[in-house]
Amino acid sequence: MKVAVLDINGKETGRQVELSDSIFAIEPNDHAVYLDVKQYLANKRQGTHKSKERAEITGSTRKLKKQKGTGTARAGSIKSPVFRGGGRIFGPRPRNYSFKLNKNLKRLARKSALSIQAKENNLVVIEDFTFEAPSTKKFVNILKAFELENKKSLFVLGESNNNVYLSSRNLKKAKSVNSSLLNTYEILNANKVVLFESTVEGIESNLSK
Incomplete structure (x- = not known):
């Protein structure tokens, strides 16, 4: 599956990136998605009720x-x-709500989530960019270019891109994560998943193991 690479203004760059069908075009496994999201939410619970x-x-x-x-x-x-x-x-007494899932199931859940977003045309590939210094204003301009200022968006960064992360941290509906921290809940919770061009290879490498 080929997807056009866009620039920060939402315009096509003339380049395309090949997305692996084994990652972005599989038949989603709903139960694996359910378990992975359930684990993510359970692990966030403090369990300090008493x-x-x-x-x-x-x-x-x-x-x-x-x-x-x-x-x-x-x-x-x-x-x-x-x-x-x-x-x-x-x-109620203090308790630990967390539970374990095997790696293959979690991998399947993330591939299913990415495939769902790709099927619904909610996946965008953008050329790599960075800021000289953290700037929320510049990041908001990028959101406006993609008509995402009032929608939930997930930006998947490649290498450690601290300035972009800090620029988006103060925005309620925008979130930036490193590709190694990608999880099923955040993929499905976003209206648009924006992949940096350099992250595609890393995501495919992590999920094809």
């Missing part, structure tokens, strides 16, 4: 009333969960 149970509540241990003869249920502690201000029954 509520106090009856043993952790501050309060008197005095028996509230006599055992029998009151006509109501017996009660031995103000910290019981049945009373207001008492402990919580089976409340």
